[in-house]
Amino acid sequence: GATPVQNIGAYGVEIKDFIVNCTALDLNSGLEITFKNEDIKFGYRDSIFKNELKDKYFITSVTYRLYTSRELNMNYGSVKEEVKKLGEPSLKTVRQAIINIRNSKLPDHKILGNAGSFFKNPIVENKVAKNLIKQYPEIPTYDAEKGKTKLAAGWLIDQCGLKGYKMVSGAAVHEKQALVIINNGVQSGKHIADLAEFVAKTVHDKFGIALEPEVKIL
Ligand SMILES: Cc1cc2nc3c(=O)[nH]c(=O)nc-3n(C[C@H](O)[C@H](O)[C@H](O)COP(=O)(O)OP(=O)(O)OC[C@H]3O[C@@H](n4cnc5c(N)ncnc54)[C@H](O)[C@@H]3O)c2cc1C
Incomplete structure (x- = not known):
């Protein structure tokens, strides 16, 4: 159910390229309808189910087309x-x-609580990326939609010296992957949110890039 909601993906591949359609129950009327791939309005970790149809449908089935x-x-x-x-x-x-x-x-979530990638990889205008490349020639960049470039949030966090950064609360940036925030015994979700805010602010101060959480904060 979560795959069309979030358009999950990794390593340059997104699930939207394999979803044919999904069926979903309208939580108001109880009617089941079919959404074709193009109806789902997929974006980077995004879909219609996170925007105009947020909390309105329960996905009951997804049809995938896989390739041999x-x-x-x-x-x-x-x-x-x-x-x-x-x-x-x-x-x-x-x-x-x-x-x-x-x-x-990635840490094993059965041992160290985590939600995978905490932040989305920022997508910026090409001219912003070009300026960053001038300053940091080694910065990893990836093609995104027309006129835009995807940056690696993990790299930006790492460059701020935050990989492995630990707060007294037990919230920490994972030592092997800066994009992952781990729960090493926090007492409250607020401690995770505090660390996330600190990381985003530090990256913004250094690079002028706003990090947006990939996780849903309740
Ligand atoms: C260690 C780790 C690594 C990860 N790596 C990646 C990665 O590489 N790439 C990536 O994209 N994500 C990654 N994630 C995040 C992952 O995509 C999500 O955790 C996953 O999609 C959530 O699936 P879930 O079944 O647990 O859904 P949930 O967390 O239960 O739900 C996710 C959202 O979808 C909604 N939802 C779920 N089911 C339905 C349904 N049937 N109908 C309507 N809404 C529904 C929920 O309300 C919620 O808003 C990672 C997470 C972890 C913990």
Whole structure:
């Protein structure tokens, strides 16, 4: 149910490219309707279910179309290098490479509470990205929609020296992946929100870029 809500994705691939349609129950009328892919208005970690239809529908089924062969997307992060270690590029080796990278960077939520990526990767106008590249030639950038560039929020946080940053409350930035905030014994959700606010402010002060939470804060 959450996949069309959030348009989940990782390593340059988004679920919107595989969803044919979904059925959902209108919580007012009780009627079930079908949303075609184009009706869902997918965006980066975004859909109609997070905007004009927020809290109005319960998704009851999703139809995915999967491919047995497809152009492999290995341009993200260290995927290419990891695939090389495993053999010839194929759906199987790319899948395993991404699992290996994630296992090496992401904390196990059964041991250390976390919500995965805490912030969205910011999407900025190309001219903003160009200015940043001038100042920081090593900054990772990715193509986004026309005229825009996607930046890596984790890199921005890391450059502020916040990877592994711990607050006395027990909220901390994960030491292997700066985009993940972990719960190391906090007493209240407010402690996580306080750290998130501090991280966003620090990144804004250094780069002038506003970080937006990917998680839903209740
Ligand atoms: C360790 C970790 C790593 C992660 N990595 C990634 C990643 O790489 N990429 C990424 O995109 N996300 C990532 N996430 C976030 C992940 O996408 C979400 O946690 C996941 O989609 C939530 O699925 P869920 O079934 O737990 O949904 P929930 O958290 O239960 O729900 C998510 C939202 O969808 C709504 N929802 C759920 N089901 C339905 C339904 N049937 N009908 C209507 N609304 C519904 C909920 O109300 C809520 O607003 C990660 C999370 C963790 C903990």
